[in-house]
Amino acid sequence: MSSRMSSVAKTAAETAVAPDAVLDALEAEAIHVFREAAGAFRRPVMLYSIGKDSTVLLHLAVKAFAPGRVPFPVLHIDTTWKFREMIEFRDRKAREHDLDLTVHTNPEGLAEGVTPFTHGAHEHTRIMKTVALRQALDAGGYDAAFGGARRDEERSRAKERIFSLREPGHRWEPRKQRPEFWRTANTQLSEGQTMRVFPMSNWTELDVWRYIQREEIEVVPLYFAKERPVVERDGQLIMVDDERYPLRDGEKPEMRSVRFRTLGCYPLTAAVESTADTMDDLLAEMLVDRRSERSGRLIDGEGGGSMESKKTEGYF
Amino acid sequence: MTTGNSTDTSRAALFEHPIVRVVACGSVDDGKSTLIGRLLAETESVPDDILDYARNTRRSGSTIPKGEVDFSMLTDGLEAEHEQGITIDVAYRHLYLPSGRRAIIADAPGHEQYTRNMAVAASTADVAILLVDATRGIRPQTHRHLTVCAIMGVRTVIVAINKMDAVDYKHVAFEEFAGGVRAAAARFDLDEVEVIPVSALTGDNVIEGSGQMPWYHGPTVLEALTSWRPSAAEDRSGAPFRMPVQYVVRAEDFRGYAGTVVSGTVRPGDKIVVNAKGGTTSVERVMFGDRDIEVARAGQAVTLTLETETDVTRGDLLVAPPEDLAAEHFPRPATAFAADLVWTGDEELRHGRSYLLLAGSLAVPAVVTAIRARRDVVSGEEMAARTLKMNDIGHVEISTDTAVPLDPYTLSRDTGGFLLVERVSRDTVAAGLVRHALRRAHNVVPHTFTVDQEARALLKSQRPRVLWLTGLPGAGKSTIADALEGRLHAMGMHTYVLDGDGVRTGLNKDLGFTPEDRAENVRRVAETAKLMMDAGLIVIVSLVSPFRGDRRAAKGLFPEGDFLEVWVDTPADVVVERDPKGLYAKAKAGTLPNMTGVGQTYEPPEHPDLVVSGSGELATAVDQLLDVLDVVDVVDVVDVRH
Structure with missing residues (x-):
């Protein structure tokens, strides 16, 4: 075995590439996709969820059109349950890059008092995210929407196109997706169709973090470890970000050093115990903890196809 | 936002080809999912919780005990595929090479009816991994996949003779198939x-060498990929410089491509x-993001500014000038090409139908003018064909509305590959690979005649144009066209009315009333109107032409301002009441299903x-039309002459 492994190592050494080369290639591909969509579509919009992927997406958009301004509006779907630090970060970034930012909350959901606690995680997500997104896209008359989704995130995403066609009503039909040859995208739409565009399709979670490090991109501080008030529910650590979180009898938030691998609605996003408060620590931790980031998302767990079924309804 | 401190030396590293694109193909049940799953798992390219899933979840019929990793579970994605236990669509997965x-492994489906998906996966691939089942040997699928890979430009093929464990790791079994595969591959x-002799199930020769096959001295699958x-x-x-312009970046005092x-x-x-024609200009700045760089190489997404003010737009191709190049490597714009097509559409290829050709960021109307042959992907032979159906690969001739600069596909996938898009559904119906531009005997570039439209118009003292009257059947289009032509004729104008019913008894008598046939009807009438306009006539088209897309396509054939779309707007209850041809009565009775x-x-x-x-009032409508035609004003016809 050892002789064999050294043979792999030998060929590896002969064909080794510069450490940054993969990031350069991924970056170039993403910029290419941005420019193609911005040139082809009548009214594109960029979905901005404030997380690390969105942050990288924004950085790439700025690079793609420099020294010009980002030539499309940016849309945030606010469920009203996002971490407070996320909202502060969003507004600051919008000012910094002179973005045309629209924030949308589902008014009916708000009026009905939809929360993760009263309606359950799935209904909350459906009404305040999926339905809200459809409302905002329809209201804006957008024919294309950029998103930061990656193929490595989840099993049904592995088959996602870079240019992903949506039928009228934003429905995703896996069997109607267009074949993608070379770098040539078919950006033509018939009546009622729209396009979701994923410039970072081929990035992995590790690529995202390495790129953030290399480009010195600022991210929401929640990604780094800090003493935060958390409660433990069904084995998951949930941060109590404001007084709306309904505590059970005798339950008391305790300060623990935690960080988040993905950011969403705070009652639905589990933290991990960690002391990684610098980028180097964070990358080191990622190489040891090899669980996929979505293991912290409380809505993904049920059934292997749950992302697929959410997507057919119009989820990103 | 900071653009980071990465250096240009790392950017030059794109040259090293840091991402290897791999297409994995093979027949159903050849063990492809297991091989890819093992490659991913054993290079630590899969997160631990996904591995746990593959340990604890089983498809019905699986013989792998729970607790062991079922590698095939790592690569199946869609619920429909889980139910059927097969791979339908192309999935993309990351493999970290040492x-x-x-x-990036494009996992392509095995069934014959998914040849087009395989072609997608192969279109970007550098390397193919082709699986052959050692218990079943070379099958038609093996030839089909080799053919598709070779046509799409894959130049390295790793053939994994899989399931060697099931043939007792025998050298003779391997040699028999290896010889056959080499012979098949020699055609390309x-x-x-x-x-490589492999067992995906046991892992022999996947990552590490095999103790079971001491007679084999070559690389493992991972080693072959890595090297x-x-x-x-x-x-x-x-290769020579090529850059298709995607977007014009504008900022204060800045215009970049x-x-x-x-x-x-x-x-x-x-x-x-620009577009391999006209004079040369020079590159002023080469920019990446907001920084100037000294050189940009293939694969980099950059912005160029030019020394002289040049009218460059999205879809244009910037190329190195011809004196730097061997002449045949220069993409001179042409309107006719010989090409191979991989047909991906549900509907078959229609000879003479207008499609949209997309190449890079360019979109032009195009027509397949001849179907030369269909390729038998198993034997590799070309056979006579009248059409192409989904998954067929054929050799055709194609002509475009305007000249486009395309390279032979063998020279460049990016500037030699194109898509054909159906104009109503907007679906991609074919991937095209340019063989060569047609310039000699088959050249359909029109001769430039001395007497042109302008000269003919001058003789008639009129500006030739097309008035396109669209509206519901019975709206009054023909009546208005007739009255208008009468007035123009009296004024000494040279005119012609192209009437929907008239063309359907002659030119278009082979067409029905389905959306597709209506599209073709509109296209032919538009082309005829264009010829008549070229002859110097004022053409009045009276045609229901119910679909926006068709009318848009018709308008696209004409220079701006020469095609006037006129909506004859008549309320629905009025046309039903009129029903001059009794059509609405028939439609109501159900005997006319496609009635507009x-x-x-x-x-x-x-x-x-x-x-x-x-x-x-009819007279009001005619006056409005005369107004918009501006027929008394012949001054601009005279003006263009001096």
Whole structure:
């Protein structure tokens, strides 16, 4: 075995590439996709969820059109349950890059008092995210929407196109997706169709973090470890970000050093115990903890196809 | 936002081909999912919780005990596939190679009816992994996949003779198939064919060598992938400079052309030509993000500014000027090409039908003018064909409305590959691979005659134009056209009315009333109107033409301002009442299923050049039309002459 492994190592050494080369290639591909969509579509919009992927997406958009301004509006779907630090970060970034930012909350959901606690995680997500997104896209008359989704995130995403066609009503039909040859995208739409565009399709979670490090991109501080008030529910650590979180009898938030691998609605996003408060620590931790980031998302767990079924309804 | 402190030396590293694109193919049940799953798992390219899932979840019929990793579970994605236990669509997965390179594996479906998906996966691939089942040997699928890979430009093939454990790891079994595969591959122009005896199930020769097959001394699958290097032909930076313009970046005192360098290199001061025609200009700045860089290589997404004010727009191709190149490597714009098509559409290819051709960021109307042959992908032979159906590969001739600069596909996938898009559904119906431009005997570039439209118009003292009257059946289009022509004729104008019913008894008598046939009807009438306009006539078209897309396509054939879309707007109850041909009565009785306004919708123009009422005074409508035609004003016809 050892002789064999050294043979792999030998060929590896002969064909080794510069450490940054993969990031350069991924970056170039993403910029290419941005420019193609911005040139082809009548009214594109960029979905901005404030997380690390969105942050990288924004950085790439700025690079793609420099020294010009980002030539499309940016849309945030606010469920009203996002971490407070996320909202502060969003507004600051919008000012910094002179973005045309629209924030949308589902008014009916708000009026009905939809929360993760009263309606359950799935209904909350459906009404305040999926339905809200459809409302905002329809209201804006957008024919294309950029998103930061990656193929490595989840099993049904592995088959996602870079240019992903949506039928009228934003429905995703896996069997109607267009074949993608070379770098040539078919950006033509018939009546009622729209396009979701994923410039970072081929990035992995590790690529995202390495790129953030290399480009010195600022991210929401929640990604780094800090003493935060958390409660433990069904084995998951949930941060109590404001007084709306309904505590059970005798339950008391305790300060623990935690960080988040993905950011969403705070009652639905589990933290991990960690002391990684610098980028180097964070990358080191990622190489040891090899669980996929979505293991912290409380809505993904049920059934292997749950992302697929959410997507057919119009989820990103 | 900071643009980071990465250096240009790392950017030059794109040249090293850091991402290897791999297409994995093989027949159903050859063990492809298991092989890919094992490659991913054993290079630590899969997160731990996904591995746990593959340990604890089983498809019905699985014989792998729970607790062990079922590698095939790592690569199946869609619920429909889980139910059927097969791979339908192409999935893309990351493999971390020990060299620091990344492999992106496009997992292509095995069934014959998914040949088009395989072609998609192969279109970007550098390397193919082709599985052959040692218990079943070479099958038609093996030939089919080799053919598709070779046509799409894959130059390195790793053939994994799988399930060696089921044939007792025998050398003779391997040699028999290896010889057959090598012979099959010899038909194609491949750089390298590596045949490896493998057991995906037990792991022999996947990552590590096999103790069971001491007679084999070649690389494992992972070693073969890791040692891949681009051949000279695949070194895009060494080829002549090409950059399709995707986007024009504008800022204060700044106009730059953004695109990805698809071949060659570019530096400030380099001479370039736009669309391989006209004079040369020079590159002023080469920018990445907001920084100037010294050189951009193939694969980099950059922005160029030019020395002289040049009218460059999205879809244009920037190329190195011809004196730097061997003449045959220069993409001179042409309107006719010989090409191979991989047909991906549900509907078969229609000879003479107008499609949209997309190449890079360019979109032009195109027609397949001849179907030369269909290729039998098993034998590789070309056979006579009248059409192409889904998954067929054929050799055709194609002509475009305007001249486009395309390279032979063998020279460049990016500037030699194109898509054909159906104009109503907007679906991609074919992937095209340019063989060569047609310039000699088959050339359909029109001769430039001395007497042209302008000369003919001058003789008639009129500005030739097309008035396109659209509206519901019975709206009054023909009546208005007739009255208008009468007035124009009296004024000494040279005119012609192209009437929908008239053309359907002759030119278009082979067409019905389905959306597809209506599209073709509109296209032919538009082309005829164009010829008549070229002859110097004022053409009045009276045609229901219910679909916006068709009318848009018709308008696209004419220079701006020469095609006037006129909506004859008559309320639905009025036309049903009139029913001059008894059509609405028939439609109501159900004997006319595709009747516009009843069984099919009428899409009114969104931005017509003129709206006239078909239920008001006829004279008013005619006056409005004369107004918009501006017929007394012949001055601009004279003006263009001096």
